[in-house]
Amino acid sequence: MVKKARNTQRREESLSRDQIIETAIALLDSGGESGLTFRALSEQLATGPGAIYGHIASKSDLLIAASDAIVARTMDASVDSTTPEATIRAVALGMFDAIDAHPWVGSALTRAPGKLPAVRILERIGQQLRALGVPDDKQWVTVSALLSYILGVGGQNAANTHLALEQETDRSDFLDEVATMWSELDPDEYPFTRSVAGQLRTHDDRVDFLVGIDLILRGIESARDR
Amino acid sequence: MVKKARNTQRREESLSRDQIIETAIALLDSGGESGLTFRALSEQLATGPGAIYGHIASKSDLLIAASDAIVARTMDASVDSTTPEATIRAVALGMFDAIDAHPWVGSALTRAPGKLPAVRILERIGQQLRALGVPDDKQWVTVSALLSYILGVGGQNAANTHLALEQETDRSDFLDEVATMWSELDPDEYPFTRSVAGQLRTHDDRVDFLVGIDLILRGIESARDR
DNA sequence: ACCTGAACACCGTTCAAGT
């Protein structure tokens, strides 16, 4: 007698790597980095924690694979603009928004340099630098600088939303607290930080991020024209 | 009868916060981020794991305090140069070298934006931007960009040495492996990454880092002159 | 061949009991 499908508690399809990754993304999105455990994951997948190791080597492997899925989608979604500069800006903004939507990607990316997710970004930006006329021997340093900046901002954004989530406040309330802390620093030791606390309170992360990208692009341009 | 000092297993001085932090730094330096546990720490300090909570709120608090000690020393060690640009370069290089010597600082800093260690760097660089004549309303975005870049590079360097340590290879051997992996990527999908793999093999992290700083500084200059 | 889930070797953190 053939066993009827969909009438047992057990999965009728065998476990797939993709299925594991998608479930991991859902857990990360809803519970942050600490929301992903092999126990929670295997429960969602209606299996035991050991079963996952048939498809994934380790937790860090899983985190990289999950990040890669997000980055791949983000790169696919961003189409080329009219100029190389505009394309770089669009790609960078795409990553900013992706990390905003999935903060865990920010910290995962920083911990896996040279791995596939970072390489996808590197490739995309590098091709635009070629189009911009950056000489061959300067291409590595140049992508490297742009990528470091993007990952740096991403990492900090991830940390900010993580810290905000931890103390159960809104992200902007959290930045407000930081600004208040800064304005209470010793005036002799921290004059600059105090003076800039107000700008921290009113700033727009996304706009500031783009200004930084533009600063680097302008530097590239002026280095080339020299 | 007065108890003689230094003849018992037990600490004769009471536990101090500084002592805990210094011991934590030693553990982090020798064993990486996973080398710091409350059990190892309390063993070094000849006490129980619970005793530490009298002086430190949590592990992340300890990590921030340890980073702060390193950053404070680094900022104190770097003296002002003749020009603001040169000073910024010196401060940035100082942080690069500090993270090279204590890789865990790289990841800890990224996870604690707005906290004291990051603020020390922000303040130092900010003062130089003022001296450079960056207008008040642009000062926040500008430090923010420089800091993000520095933390971004730091985080990646931390990750690289961590990954190298994990597979027990030399750091340069590890980068060599990455370069090999890159040169084996699909030529149609990753032409840029493949072409740049060679530069990854021969590059100097420290030099590349400075080039990135200069790119941003040049961008600042050209934005101001516009 | 693949899944299952108890078991192992850890964690950070707490707290009653001691001094």
Add this chain to the structure above:
DNA sequence: ACCTGAACACCGTTCAAGT
């Protein structure tokens, strides 16, 4: 008042036993 260290509530990972 401060330390002690067993106990709690978790982790990631392994592996003998099952199907």
